[in-house]
Amino acid sequence: MTDFTLNAEVRSDLGKGASRRLRRNAAQVPAVIYGGNQEPVSISILAKEIAKLLENEAAYAHVIELSVGSTKHNVLVKALQRHPAKGHILHADFIRVVAGQKLTAKVPVHFMNQEAAVKKGGEISHTETELEVSCLPKDLPEFIEVDLANAEIGTIIHLSDVKAPKGVEFVALAHGNDLAVANVHAPRVQVEDEAAGEGEGAAE
Known part of the structure; x- marks a missing residue:
């Protein structure tokens, strides 16, 4: 179903301060998975991994297999927040894709x-x-x-x-x-x- 993959970790330390620390100290990007009649999940992704994935234009309109621990989610990139001057990703929103349901x-x-x-x-x-x-x-x-x-x-x-x-x-x-x-x-x-x-x- 997908040719694109990402690995992520569950993020429990939430809020703007936590997100800044995550980006600064761990070189990770805070993100959220939502939709698909399930609860939103806050996650973090290595900045270099998501940057590499998005070098391919097709990734913006392609189903991505996002692994969070042992759970795999089929998702689409819904929104990205970038640094206004440097252009790197500050936050990502992913929406779940459900087979058989229009998106x-x-x-x-x-x-x-x-x-x-x-x-x-x-x-x-x-x-x-x-x-x-x-x-x-x-x-x-x-x-x-x-x-x-x-x-x-x-x-x-x-x-x-x-x-x-x-x-x-x-x-x-x-x-x-x-x-x-x-x-x-x-x-x-x-x-x-x-x-x-x-x-x-x-x-x-």
Whole structure:
């Protein structure tokens, strides 16, 4: 069910002061597992282990096998708190995954064939870099592909234009929100030059 694993320990010393001591003295990250109709569990994870895991983009949208002593939990990364300047993880929230029960998760977007749009003279703006999906754990994709091969200048790619993998539903669409995922526009310099030219014409 998973290709990603982490080891953790139960954490009984709670509170902000305890969390600071944990990070400073033991090089560990405080975290919580919740959901799945079970009580939340406070845990700690070696900072270097969770940092290594999250070097792989797929880990953010993949079921992780989290071992706490002899108990194994299938979880997803739900939220991360990072240091505002250094970027390292200060706290992690994991949500339990239950086989046969739908889950929601944010999945990275991979934009394909961008060079085709660029060759046509366009510039690409990525308005969404991740999308929230709903699906069974077995259907959770590591990423969503958005193909820009046929995109012309002036094209806006909406969520409804993106093909969802089998068994996957876009949460925003289910709520009637057809997000703009990307758009192809004329280069900014060209737009500014044309605007300047129009201004000069008006002055004459």
